[in-house]
Amino acid sequence: MSNKIVVNSTINGEPQVFLCEARQTALEVIRETLGLTGSKEGCGNGNCGACNIILDGVLVNSCLVLAPELEGRAVLTIEGVADTCAEADLHPIQQKYLEHAALQCGICTPGFIVSTKALLDENPNPTEGDVRLWLAGNLCRCTGYDKIVRAVLDSADAMSA
């Protein structure tokens, strides 16, 4: 059997140690080894954004990151998003996605919410054009994006209020 690599990283604020093979992606380890199945594999090659995570503050497709690259880095997955907001049980972005019916089947939703968080961390007052450009790396096949874009703009308003 293959040699495994020991990786130390911080997952959603908690220090974690895991074993992985060199060929494994961050997505595979996050889902299969760490059991955080909120990150989804929609394409496996960086085209759909369903696996998006925030790695040391940068939005990435976790299917394009190798698991050993998580050594010494901080990972935020969908499961950790609510905890980044101390005031409420849900993050305002999650709340606004619900209020605007910005999800139908929901498979792309974790990736969209993580991407939205990364956008608003960087640009707290985006225009509709900013939102559409930023989210162009996340595919949604159900909604036509209308309600998602509205939810993001409303999240920005709620968070800057």
Add this chain to the structure above:
Amino acid sequence: MTTSSQYKILGSRPPRPDGVDKVTGRAVYGNDTLLPGMLYGHIVRSPHAHARIVAIDTSKAEALPGVRAVVTGADLPSLADKMEDLGKGVANLRYSSNNILADDKALYDGHAVAAVAAVDLGTAATAAGLIEVTYEVLPPVMDVHQAMADDAPILLSDLRTDELGESLEGETNVASHFCHARGNLDAGFATADVVIEREYNTATVHQGYVEPHAATALWNADDRIDIWCSTQGAFAARSQTAIILQKPVSEISVTPTEIGGGFGGKIPVYVEPVAALLSRKAGHRPVKIAMSRADVIKATGPTSGSYVKVKMGATHDGVITAAQAMLAYEAGAYPGSPVPSASRVVLAPYKVENVQVDGYDVLVNKPKASPYRAPGGTNAAFASESVVDELARAVGMDPLEFRLQNAVVEGDRQANGLPFGRIGYMETLQTAIDHPHYATPLEGAFRGRGVAAGYWMNWGGKSSVSASVDADGSISLLEGSTDIGGSRASIAMQLAESLDIPYEQVKAQVVGTDLVGYTDLTGGSRTTAITGMAAYNLGQSLRAEMARRAAELMEVDADTIQYEEGVFSSNGTRVTFNEVAEKAHAHGAPIVGTGTAAPDQWGAAFGLHIVDLEVDPETGKIKILRYTALQNVGKAVHPSYVEGQMQGGVAQGIGWAINEEYVYGDDGTLLNASLLDYRMPTSLDLPMIETTLIEVPWPDHPYGVRGCGETPIVPPAGAIANALHDALGVRMEELPMSPGKVLERIWAQQAA
């Protein structure tokens, strides 16, 4: 039209019961199942579009440490032996079996030929690479024109054309030809002042759900099979698996996970029976198979590429006198394209007495077509709505006024002779004519506006729900309809309305085949309407039982009981719904109920779309500037999700119209099996999508609900083609209207 004030809950926009799980990543989808001792499956697929399978050597894979089972088509029960006994029906069953693991031939690039189960994903993938398949490569047939040619290579040597109900002699790729005709076509065209006849070709496209297919199966030592999968219908997955594995349905239990989109493509089973076979061979350990995106594009889905010819005639004053359509649809590798439903869409919006529609179901070396949102409707309406636009312009009429003048109403007959019920199409058209979008002039070079109509007949089917009343008055509702876009909410809302209690008091769950009565799949735009009807019936039954218990508590005759807003009353005494529940829990039998629905008739949906676009003359790229979708949706139970259905259908229709297509090499291999190269719309490609809901109720539904999800994908391609003509003066007769093709037309126009 109904008004929202008729109802207390219907028409409101409450949060969905599964909402928090879906925004926090907690919801469990097809690939999120994790069972003790679970193995991982991997499927080996044909790299050839058309090939005879000479031999499969699995020995190296079986010898790899960590591999627990390998299966091929030879492990499936042989359905071929029964064909002579039972006829054509079994032939079709054999095809669905051969589609999930090939028999003697691989019929498309990506056709499954073997599968392996191993202790982890990496070992399974390595083992799959060790399976050696020897192929004799055959020439492929890649579109209906090739497939219908006299000397075409033959996919299935035992296929015979069903020609208007008769079986023809000789080998063929045409599975069937049917015809609907009424009136006198020649006489109708003879009275026309203008006749337009055009031919259209459309590319193969995929449903494009973001969640790949995934299933976990456990073939237990007692010979019972448990399956957890992402499916549009647990009962449909169970019955297909039972047929393929030749098991009674009583020995199979299907638990649906959350489903990450389907649009028709998660009606067929692909990996469920294969995972079950691997589980049995691996010593009854559970096996999960999750497809890659390339697997999804190559071996599931697509909807038909097609060739459609439409001829229509009208008088100078704009009356359509005759209409004819010929539709040839790709079935993929086995019979069963959506050409029958396409034939019901193609001329649906038009009152015409002299009409003929011919349909051809044609085999090609592509994946077996599966349903895709209003199956076949988009290709058909692209053709007919383009011809109608030309006709309207030829007689000098506004395209909406022309449609209004020829619009069908209740009682008008369709091409197949069936009369329309209450459809509300006139109301939809009139609202479109009066809409601010249509009233606002569009100015600027390379800009154009187009309109198109669309129809889908929807489906009734059968549904069951059951519920128990808990001690605090809350209702535990169990549904068999998988929830793809908020249907837990829309069904719970109808139960709450029926019981006259708050929505928050109903807890809705989707459960598996052992836990609720038979329910047809989520498809045909049926779930909110028909499972909602079952929920209404359940509410009425629970309400009657609660009234009986209230009468006992109040010691009055049940006939004297009044009920409103959660309070039972009789001659000045009163008891609340929740008090009855509490006391029933303390004394007496539990209160449980069931509701079912299987209507003979159900509501259809007409829509009308208006699009403004701009063409970049340097690149041929179409930019959508403004889009408005109007539709008769019946009573909108949860308007946000109705709008969402319309916006989503429009987005898929736009993708189909201007970008999406399967691109094949000369050898029939697929060149664009990734989401980079199979180009679906992103947020940057679309504007906000305006919706107008017209609520003409369906009279046979207790709340007037009709299905709404499919119609919105029907008009976009035609509307965009008509807008493109308005912008450039050219008629595109091919989908997709991708930048290169548009640019060629611009250059041709400039050269001329």
